[in-house]
Amino acid sequence: MKPPSEDHDLIRWLDGEMADNELAAFEARLKDDPVLAKEANELSALSAGIRDHLPAEMRIPHADFFNSQIQVRIAQMDLDESRQKQTGNISLADSFISWIRQPWFATAGAVALAVLGFVWMRPHTQDTAHSLILSFYTPGLGVEASTYHDNEADATVLMLDGLEEVPADRKISGISVHRSETELEIAATTLFDAAGSPLLVISRDAVGHPLFLTNTPRG
């Protein structure tokens, strides 16, 4: 095995990390040592191949969703932080209203509301996609929502504690959201189904209350 410094010389030459005097001496060695020259040429070609085939910038899949989900998570963090700062004397309603009044709500908050109570599909390209609940919003103050994924049923189960008894003839339906697009200028988020059709538009009205526009029949 060659001394480590010899390997280092080769690597430093390859990466252009040699000083001028070192470079001249090493290139003289290359002329005299065909084995070293062969090694240097092969590694040099390999480096060029790697640089050619590994782009420093790539098109990110589901770019809009990538951005919007970051905004949702930021909104959630701010919400969590806000809740932690609040005392227990503040009612849930007050808390919710103060959340809406936060400056970030104009952009990210709208997105957060967009996913309340809906199952948001992750942008998988594989068949093993799992649903992910990003946030909840329960208009009834006494209702608490939670969720888990049932592997056997391969379904996301939404639990609503504190809900009044639902009449037997009441139908409940959900929306499977495939992707979303956020229009920051108008602080509105549109949710689309797998076919690309808009399911729901979420924004807020002039006084900051959530505004839902949907063409999906509600159960």
Next chain:
Amino acid sequence: MPSSASTDPGEVSDIDLVKRSQAGDTRAFDTLVTKYRGRIYAMTYHLIQNETEAWDLAQEAFIKAWRALPNFKQDAAFYTWLYRIAHNVTYDWLRKKKIQGDGEFDDERTEHRVAAGAEATPKGDAAPDTAMRNAELGQRIQEAISRLSPEHRQVIVLREVEGLAYEEISALVPCSLGTVMSRLFYARKKLQEQLKDVYETTL
């Protein structure tokens, strides 16, 4: 260290966007995300070699950046700072996953043997001249890199893709300069071995 992308005239500077983001302007931060998501994703993808995980890690990097923004003093370019965060997020993930390549080189024990002879250009199909061959070669290089250990993959990406100097790699990893050189050497030897039919030359 990677620096920010060149900006078009009229485009809002990173400094302005960062200041607005630090003041809580999520729209400004969204602009920064849009500007750098492709580069951050490329880095995480090259290190992870998995589209979904790379997507998640890139997003995690931006979230961490948002949380750390109040502490960003702008003593470095925003992208340089963001890149460090993304790198650390990704490498932490790699460490946790303990992804190991097959037949990994051992920096301390492995000997490398080089056949006698030298030739400046690769033989046979080594210079693919069609798009298909080029794509196939790219795929093979990607596969070969995916078989490297996280440590070796890391230095290859930092050096060959990001063009970082040794000292920058040393500071980012972190490790000694000697370790950077050793890892680069053995990572390349491993790749050379896997791509022997492409890059091997004869004396």
